[in-house]
Amino acid sequence: MSGTSVLRAEGVGVRFGGVRALDGVGLRLAAGEVCGLIGPNGAGKTTLFDVLSGIRRPDAGRVLLDGAEVTRRSPVWRARHGMRRTFQRRQLFGQLTVADNLLVAQESRRGGADAGRAAELLRACGLEALSGTYAGTLPVGQARMVELARAAADRPRVLLLDEPASGMTADERERLAAVVRVLAADGCAVLLVEHNVAFVMELCSRVVVLDLGRVLAEGTPAEVRADARVREAYLGTRDPARTAPDAQGMRGRA
Ligand SMILES: Nc1ncnc2c1ncn2[C@@H]1O[C@H](COP(=O)(O)OP(=O)(O)OP(=O)(O)O)[C@@H](O)[C@H]1O
Numbered sequence: 001m002s003g004t005s006v007l008r009a010e011g012v013g014v015r016f017g018g019v020r021a022l023d024g025v026g027l028r029l030a031a032g033e034v035c036g037l038i039g040p041n042g043a044g045k046t047t048l049f050d051v052l053s054g055i056r057r058p059d060a061g062r063v064l065l066d067g068a069e070v071t072r073r074s075p076v077w078r079a080r081h082g083m084r085r086t087f088q089r090r091q092l093f094g095q096l097t098v099a100d101n102l103l104v105a106q107e108s109r110r111g112g113a114d115a116g117r118a119a120e121l122l123r124a125c126g127l128e129a130l131s132g133t134y135a136g137t138l139p140v141g142q143a144r145m146v147e148l149a150r151a152a153a154d155r156p157r158v159l160l161l162d163e164p165a166s167g168m169t170a171d172e173r174e175r176l177a178a179v180v181r182v183l184a185a186d187g188c189a190v191l192l193v194e195h196n197v198a199f200v201m202e203l204c205s206r207v208v209v210l211d212l213g214r215v216l217a218e219g220t221p222a223e224v225r226a227d228a229r230v231r232e233a234y235l236g237t238r239d240p241a242r243t244a245p246d247a248q249g250m251r252g253r254a
Pocket residue numbers: 016019020021039040041042043044045046047048
């Protein structure tokens with residue numbers, strides 16, 4: 001890939017005592033691309049997200065944003081420079097309305113509130129009718145959609161999404177994919193951890209597979225699907241294109 005990566009990790013290593021959660025991991029993310037990050041439970045996906053977003057400082061390697069090293073920069077600094085992240089565990093302001101969740105996010109970041117952008121995102125995410133609803137009362141799929149809208153509220157340049165489709169219905173997943181495509185078409189670089197492999201293969205133009213803290217494979221969905229090591233380590237003998245397993249079905253190798 002060329003040197004135009006908006007986000008790059010090089011030789012990233014993280015240890016937890018005797019466990020090598022990440023070992024020499026490299027990753028490049030270009031503006032406007034949607035890249036999937038998959039792998040069995042414990043592969044290191046969340047740890048890599050923590051390193052990329054600045055929550056965890058790696059023991060080895062570095063992270064670059066727009067070609068400049070940011071390894072020691074805080075999550076807040078990275079957020080100010082256009083990086084957003086959602087978490088596996090939902091993190092909404094439950095006592096604020098859906099619309100206020102977006103406006104607060106905009107105000108706390110660059111540029112201040114932008115009601116037009118917020119309304120546009122709520123519409124795209126199918127949340128228009130819920131804009132006055134308290135976020136804490138929403139079912140999981142809609143709450144995840146609000147998190148996406150909030151993360152995208154001030155036009156981030158890099159979006160790290162941690163299991164965004166978990167708990168969503170098929171219709172919600174379809175809408176989620178459509179919104180992610182629009183954000184990418186606007187130039188946002190999207191990295192997506194997701195256990196629903198069929199969803200990843202459909203949405204992403206490139207997929208990185210982690211296993212035991214290392215990059216096991218990387219390529220187009222077709223290349224990754226055909227990779228014998230990936231099938232053995234993660235996909236088992238089932239063909240994800242045909243079986244379209246649900247999120248639960250993709251967890252782990254057991
Ligand atoms: N805070 C921690 N302390 C000790 N070990 C940890 C810690 N966080 C992660 N690990 C270990 O590091 C490895 C990678 O974990 P990580 O959560 O990054 O994997 P993952 O791919 O995100 O898994 P999952 O799909 O279950 O979310 C695992 O062996 C895990 O047990």
